Amino acid sequence: MLISIGERIKEKRKELKFTQGELAKLIGSYAGDISDWERNKTSPCADKLMKLAILLKTTCDYLLQ
Secondary structure, three states: OOOOHHHHHHHHHHHOOOOHHHHHHHHOOOHHHHHHHHOOOOOOOHHHHHHHHHHOOOOHHHHHO
């Protein structure tokens, strides 16, 4: 079964107990952006993806698998 980037972001966010709003603030984005990414409506740009990987204690490769 393939897991989407949005599912990976959501999984890691919940593991680390971040709300969408908290995570968004830390990467300089909006809670709506996090929601859109987690629902696979849009994808984070490279800059945001790198910030997500750092904050979610993972790698860009993992998120993009």
